[in-house]
Amino acid sequence: MPKIQGRTLTEHRARVRRQVFEAFAELVADRPYDQVTLAEIASAAGVSRTAIYNHFPDKESIVLAFAADETDRYLEELDDALDGVEDPVAGLRIYVEHHLRMRQSLHFGLGPALYGVLSADSMVEIRKHVRLVERAVRALLHQGMAAGVFQVEDVDTTIALIHATLQVGPAVEADAAASFVLRAVGVR
Known part of the structure; x- marks a missing residue:
């Protein structure tokens, strides 16, 4: 079972989304969008590659x-x-x-x-x-x-x-x- 970041599931989801957005912004600042993978975004956000699909399908x-x-x-x-x-x-x-x-x-x-x-x-x-x-x-x-x-x-x-x-x-x-x-x- 993955660890929940925050006191509630809602807080956890908001925190993960923020981490994904920050990771996404950093990655596309360095190279074109089409060269950034979902796995790289997950890794940079500190979430597992499979866990990111709980938040974003693609x-x-x-x-x-x-x-x-x-x-x-x-x-x-x-x-x-x-x-x-x-x-x-x-x-x-x-x-x-x-x-x-x-x-x-x-x-x-x-x-x-x-x-x-x-x-x-x-x-x-x-x-x-x-x-x-x-x-x-x-x-x-x-x-x-x-x-x-x-x-x-x-x-x-x-x-x-x-x-x-x-x-x-x-x-x-x-x-x-x-x-x-x-x-x-x-x-x-």
């Missing part, structure tokens, strides 16, 4: 659970950062700064590496997480447009351009990126 299910976990964490922290903020300019600045800060602890860059190796169904699931993040910035843009402080002709294109801007390297400071994004939506 490597794609790890990716999907990992993406859901990262999206949930991102949105929870964004909601906290935006709590009580009514000014759309301040909100968009917070969004940009939050995105850049979270990029250091989350794995936003993993998406493009998965495009050719995940099944079509899994890519649809990954895209759902992207849309959740887009929904947050979409709400801020609409709020600013309604208040007359943002000039946006095409919201979808603006969101894509904002996120492209946020893919900059660490040399660009959050304040400079926020100022650039705000100028792009007509804030001078």
Whole structure:
């Protein structure tokens, strides 16, 4: 009988999932996703190769659970950062700064590496997480447009351009990126 890590089975499962996510992130940081095996993930997570199947049936299910976990964490922290903020300019600045800060602890860059190796169904699931993040910035843009402080002709294109801007390297400071994004939506 495997040893339970935690006081309850629920706590054990959460701990194992966290260990698997951390191992997965470390392994795909070193080499491409398609070169990482489920056995390597299990070993790096400190769980047996057979025990990992109690939590994840395959490597794609790890990716999907990992993406859901990262999206949930991102949105929870964004909601906290935006709590009580009514000014759309301040909100968009917070969004940009939050995105850049979270990029250091989350794995936003993993998406493009998965495009050719995940099944079509899994890519649809990954895209759902992207849309959740887009929904947050979409709400801020609409709020600013309604208040007359943002000039946006095409919201979808603006969101894509904002996120492209946020893919900059660490040399660009959050304040400079926020100022650039705000100028792009007509804030001078």
